[in-house]
Amino acid sequence: MNKIRKTLGLVLLLILVQQKLAACPGTNGSVAKIVCLADSLKATLTTDQIATLELPYSYANSQVWSNLPVTMQARIGIKLGTLSASQLAIAKLIVKEISGTTPNEGYDEAEQLLLADAYLSANGGGTAYGNGQYYLCFNGTPSLLGLFSVKFGGHHLQVENTYNNGVMVGGTPHFEAIEPLTFTSGTNTYSTITQEKNALAAMFTTLSTAELASAKLSATFTDILMGAKNSGTSKDWTFPATKQGLKVGTLTSVQKNLVLDAIKTYVMDIDDDNAAAIIKQYTQELDETYISFSGNSTLETKNDYARIDGPGVWIEFTVQGGIVISGVHYHSIWRDHTRDYGGAGSTAGVQKTAVGSNNSTGIKEINTVKNLKCYPNPSVEHLNVQFSLNHSSSVRVTLFDILGKAVLNKEYQEMEMGDQTMLIDLSNLEGGSYQLVVETDKNKYTTKIIKQ
Amino acid sequence: MKNCKYLFAFVVSLFCLNNLVAHPMPNSLVLLNIYDEKVKIELQLPVQEFELACGKNLQNINQQYIKDNQSDLVNYILLHTKIYSNQNDYWALSVSNIRYDSLQSELNGVYKELIFEITCLPRTKANLRQFTLQYDAIIHQVVTHFAIIKVNQDFNNGIVPSEPAEIGTIQLDIESNTVKPFSINLDEGSRWHGFTKMISLGMHHIKVGIDHLMFLLVILLIAPIIVSDGQWSGFGGIKYASVRVIKIVTAFTIGHSLTLLLISLFPIPNFSQSIEIAIAITILISAIHAIIPIFPDKETVITFIFGLIHGSAFASTLFNLNIGISLKLLTVLGFNLGIELMQIIFILSFLPIIFLSKFSIYKYVRIIGAILAIIASLAWILERLLNHENVISSFLNHLVQ
Known part of the structure; x- marks a missing residue:
């Protein structure tokens, strides 16, 4: 008897949820409908759950x-396995909405x-x-x-x-x-x-x-x-x-x-x-x-x-x-x-027109350096600096402390086009925040390094 | 220490609770060893991918196959590995050794690899730490393959094989559909730099060596107290305590320094598991001694002997150092100095507890400490015998992180 009651209750709940959501206006796949469904889902979640989801x-x-x-x-x-049956139902509706x-x-x-x-x-x-x-x-x-x-x-x-x-x-x-x-x-x-x-x-x-x-x-x-x-x-x-x-x-x-x-x-x-x-x-x-x-x-x-x-x-x-x-x-x-x-992430940046329409092609920046990577960050002993040069150039690598003083300076007269890597020794530096500047003949790139 | 990528795959597969092959595709490892006059490269190439690249069936590869096909293999590697200081100065490369290795894992099955050792000599006087590597073995054909580059050994920059420094990856540049040259720029470094690095390596090694520290702790627990009627008794006086502490610490230092030097210079294969178990036993015996004196007045001798065992374990960090005798001695000296420095710091911070021995509460401190040490040592013995962590050993191993 209890089992039947429970199942009935769940079915009723799901029907109610569906009805509430049937009230979400908009054509299928439209932003209006997605926003409505997203709000419906968030209404069923705790603050912590929302912080995980969004x-x-x-x-x-x-x-x-x-x-x-x-x-x-x-x-x-948010992991599906952590959602209740009714929350999961709405989550699935969202996926359904954005899918064919x-x-x-x-x-x-x-x-x-x-x-x-x-x-x-x-x-x-x-x-x-x-x-x-x-x-x-x-x-x-x-x-x-x-x-x-x-x-x-x-x-x-x-x-x-x-x-x-x-x-x-x-x-x-x-x-x-x-x-x-x-x-x-x-x-x-x-x-x-x-x-x-x-x-x-x-x-x-x-x-x-x-x-x-x-x-x-x-x-x-x-x-x-x-x-x-x-x-x-x-x-x-x-x-x-x-x-x-x-x-x-x-x-x-x-x-x-x-x-x-x-x-x-x-x-x-x-x-x-x-x-x-x-x-x-x-x-x-x-x-x-x-x-x-x-x-x-x-x-x-x-x-x-x-x-x-x-x-x-x-x-x-x-x-x-x-x-x-x-x-x-x-x-x-x-x-x-x-x-x-x-x-996002392309030189043209995030588009403003719908998919399938004319795409705006941004102006290609002339970036000498690509893929500037520093790891590990935070660093304890050695810092690995990696980047790719799109033409051979002189390169200067400088490390500035928070007061703006240069604590490390390396100059290379002519670095070849292609992948470059250097291992910088940080063990003699004080712990804290530093700015790493990589300067080529055309551009300057800055990134933050933390020494522990 | 087995290659890091195997360890990575193994650790990763520990997350998958059933018998699974680890997902990540096997990659190549390019290990750079920087010496005073040459660079030695060790290539570790997965046979599965190498097979696809050279178009041969390597199912039954073994040392004999390598012998029979040596020139083909050498030619292949030299075709796909080049080093230059500038466009006109290509270094002279020669393959000095090829071997086959297979790692058996209950999770991965058999992982087979081919290992090449290449000696690289610049033709003119060149900076051995600034060069360009043109490498595309396997990748020239299997375009989804990649190689991880590590500096495996560079004394002047304080890099030893037990803690190689990863400096990058070589893979297909999708946009240009080519494998780009990889430029390497390491610090000049210096002998002094390397020496100070060895010191800090030594300091770090014992700092995280919770079993070594535990041994010291336990054996020193009984340093300030005297035996009376076959049982541990009270404080023996400042002079007595000081002399005993100094004797014990000195005996340990001499013991571990001796084997650290000997074993670093003359490593013994397949030694480490036995040594690790022996270390856990030294803790067990010392802990029992701290409850009931089983070797009263012989602490100095016993500590010296146990020190020999601990020193052998320290030496494992310095294995695989393929350098000349003088440099090796410098390494051992620096490393040992680091250990001693950290040891002094540890003992000094531990002294207050020893002087607690003046009070009657010390009996409980001593016994509880000894019991905890017995539990820890038993957990480690079990872990090291079975090669498998247990709840207690796992907790202890994570304490240092």
Whole structure:
């Protein structure tokens, strides 16, 4: 009797919640509706939970995502496993709102990926996996005109939608991966991401021998190129300057449609209206898009790889060895040359127009030094200073204390173009805050160092 | 100390509670050893990725295979490893050793690697600490592979193999689709600099050496008190206490200095596990002695002998130092000096407790301290025998962090 009462109560609660939310106005995927749903969710959370869920907007926050299990690479936001049933229901509605409705894509695919993780957990993966190990994050407060991103992800999934000025300005990087290739959950059998693999492989099946030779890359890929940062360097905004492979503009219209079909399996993951706009843009850019592969174009053997590289679209697909379960498994990513993170981190900066519309290309700054990195920071003994010079130049590295006095000064008459690294000894310095200045013939870069 | 990336993968996989292969793809390690007239590079390349790069099947690789294919392997490495001081001064590189190593792990299965030792000599008088490395072994083909560069040893900058300094990564530059040259700029450093670094290494080593400190603590607990009727009794007087403290500390110092010197110069393979267990036993015995005197008036001799054991453990930090005798002696001297300095600081701060022995409460201090030490030593013995942390040893090991 008690059990029935409890279940009835829960059902009633969920119905009430749904009704309340049905009151959220706006078209599907609109910022108005997202904001409304976000507010509904926050209304059910404690202050601490809200502080975990919603963070002040930063590009750095946007960049926190990974392909790895959450126990190996921390995520930001609130963990689904910590939410009550009603809170979880609203959280799922938010993910649904920002995702597409096509079967096996969008929200359906996200749900399948969570089920896959539950499967991994039960079949050798243990507690590092599971559908509770996914995080929802508002990077910035969702508002009608402000800048914010909705992040949803965990192991093998990252949804990264950025909104600004009342519109969606970015729906990428969008990462998806699956292990095992096929699994059962309840009475259903799923082959998630097989749609993407089939569509990509299909691009190559009707190509001539000469065309296949053009499309084939000689390099070997054991992973996607532009994946998560994890413990290495960030791959954001490092798109190849020259496109490799076979130009789609040289193909027949049937073959071009196959490329478009493959692209759609990724773009349809975000809400239908914005997806349609992006697909329209990518269709216009199809002739300038390149397709390529490495290993076998059938994409079934370990180290097989496929890529679509257009003026806008960037898709990678790779076949890797099994981790929890033997066999192979897929990793894949969809990025955009101007719209990753809505543009944050690029020289052009965050876009103000909706995805699929004309993108503003900023003026390329002439930066002599790239990727200035200092670690460890705080430092105890040695400080590693790394940067990349885009032309050979004289370089001066100075360390100033908080009084502005130069406590360390190194001059190099001629440093070569390329990666530079130097190890600076800090052991004789007092503890505290310092300013490290790297000066080239054209620019000056400053960063703060702490000596412990 | 096994290579850091294996340790990293192992530690990382400890988070995955079931039997799993660690996620991160195996990367290469490029270790730089800076000497006075040359640089020696040690490359550690995962066979799995090396196979993909050179297009050969290396499933059954072993030392014989290396012997049979030596020139091919050497040519490959020299093709993909170059050093220059400026565009006109390419250094002379020669591969001095190739070996194969496999690490068995219950989590990773077998991890196989190929290790190359390359001797690098500048053609003209060049600054050995400022050069450019043009390296793309494996990466030229497996474009998703990367190599971590570390300075493994550089005496003048105080870097020893037990604590290498990571200076960067070599990987494909995606934008240009090339592997860019990697420029290295290390401080000049100096012999004096290196020597002072060895001192601070020694100081740090004993500062975090909780087992060494615990031994000292326990053995000194009974320094100021006398034996009466086969039991520990009261304070023996300032002179008695001082003399005993000095004798014990000196005996420990001489003991550990001797083996630190000997074992650093003549390392014994597969020694460390036995020594670690022995150290825990020295704590156990001293702790028992602190409750009931099992070797009264023989503390000096026993401490000297135990000091020999502790010194052998200190020496493990200085293993793998591939340097000449004179430099090694300088290293050992500096390291030992550091240990002594920290030891003095520790003992001075501990003295107040010893003078607590004037009061009757000291009996409880002594016994409780000894019991805690017995528990700790037993936990360590268990941990070091089984090669697996337990609750107590884990707590102790984390105290120093």
